[in-house]
Amino acid sequence: MNMAGDVSQSQDFIIVGAGIVGAMAAYRLASQGYSVLLVDKGPPGGQASRAAAGILSPSAESGPSLPFFELLQRSFLRYPALTQEIEEASHMSVDLDRCGVIQAALDETEETRLQSLYEWQKDRIELQWVTHAEMSELEPDMKHARAAVYAPKEMQVHAPKLVQALVRACHAIGVTSRFGVLVQRLMVQDHRVWGVETNQGRYFAEKAVIIAAGSWAPSLVADLGDDLSLPIKPVRGQVLSLTADTMPMRHIVFAHHRYVVPKPDGRLIVGATEDDSGFDDRVSADGVATLAGSLNYFGPRIRQMHWDTVWAGLRPMAPDGLPVLGPWAGWEGLFIAGGHFRNGILLAAATADIVVDWAQDGTMPPEAFRPERFARS
Template structure:
């Protein structure tokens, strides 16, 4: 088999599936390639949190990126749901970020200066959430990642995207250009360009390069509980530990972080850690009924920031990966960036801090 497309997107998680849908809407002739099932890796394991306030640590470009994507979410979800007639679980439930110690209170208060749409909660308001103080982001919330990917894939295919699922890809390079991918079923070619959005597996897709895309998998373990009744109205964060109440009554508790390669098995130590998270939020264990536990592999770059932009020295190749804990949140702005690259139009915001060159320069220095 040999077939030509304008654009090939490698990776059908939340980033790749939404990007392929956008490309097909505007440009046509798009192939979406996935080694597994759509959303079967990091996206399918994600809690679906849409919270810049929980991830932003300063007033820099990453915070701008997070907030820009969150603001795009309502319109993107509305368009997607209208296109396929299905609910993706989008819910602006609000996010509370607590400070549990005096030194955390001052750190949290500083965020008010550079976070949009955030209000302060004093001790009387924060105490029910287990905090001495808190910030509250009313417009932040959550989505159901598997449903989001399902809807994006469905919308893309309805618009004309051709899927190649269950087919590991190997990028093909000729004369300094990315020309297509080799699949078990044959070769497909990208006449205009190729997008790598394969998350932690981006390094595997490019493993035959002298310098593969620098992402590594970070395992995150999560537990879901059934409850007799809703325990809280909002998502609650303390650091990177969180409680996510779902509208069906489930409570998601996460998450651990450890390096385990591509091993996505749940460990006893991970479960002990999650039990400690439950204790830290002062939840009654007698009211939580274990539903399931799972793990996902998040794509982390050396500096923890995503890689967004054309790959240096290879014409026609663009990278949209390394979103780490924020793939679901950043999917909206990343898809807009992919479309801007493809159309040769101005980017939705300054993405220079996330271009691949920053990591390649560091790697060259490390290698002497």
């Protein structure tokens, strides 16, 4: 159990969940001078963050929702300066790599979809339409693609390193952490959340408890009445990595709902499945077979790469696929930061900004992401 820092009688904020979202919120709050306790039942980044490939791509993740696109882009733009700050505070590299992102169309349906996406996004971010003839130069192993959308400035990070660096940076500026500590329930009275009760005692929050507990968040608010629900469910993401003496890919490439990510350390990440497996975070044979079968989308050389490893994590998804951000209606001292699904790494920066804005002056998140959209009728 990590025991960094001493817990006083109370902290300004208690953050439940030390994945990328919780760790980033802890770091940003502490940077503003607040006292923060970061609590997790496991090690930092043990679930959704573990399954992340570290892709920072608003173009590939936004879909048709303008509020969601704006949130993704807002977060994306924060990353260059923010990662530099975190690296300096932690004395660690997080492997920020401006490698660019390609979304490749392998059939007519995908080409039509990407053409529509390109027309919608081209005036909002830097994008290029790539023809079949141009693919051979941009990404030789994808010369079989009919066309593609290329975002040359989009990036990636090493997700586990980023979480580790954030925790180190948190400790460096005074955040207290308790890892291996299970939050059993919220302490409430008169529609106010006062802190958390854990398997190792009670901790009090002067200002608020922030729930960033991923797929486990609903259990913590289940007893707060019938007005709101938090219908977040776990979706297992399985990911594998390959190695080779020569990397076949230059860019992050999406094709047929799969992606490959060339890492600076020489690995190629292939992902990711989306499995409805409850809270089972073990790797399945079917998941491995699905990922192996998708290698055909990415040209001939990837199939000759060498097996490295495979892993899985549980990603928290709301019914509409959007994050759940905001105070819990009818209760003081409680804020939800969850439901980030595939985009926890990308959205962590903007989510932390939203948490800080609310902490400082009560600024509310965009309406599209607030918990009230799940009010029970």
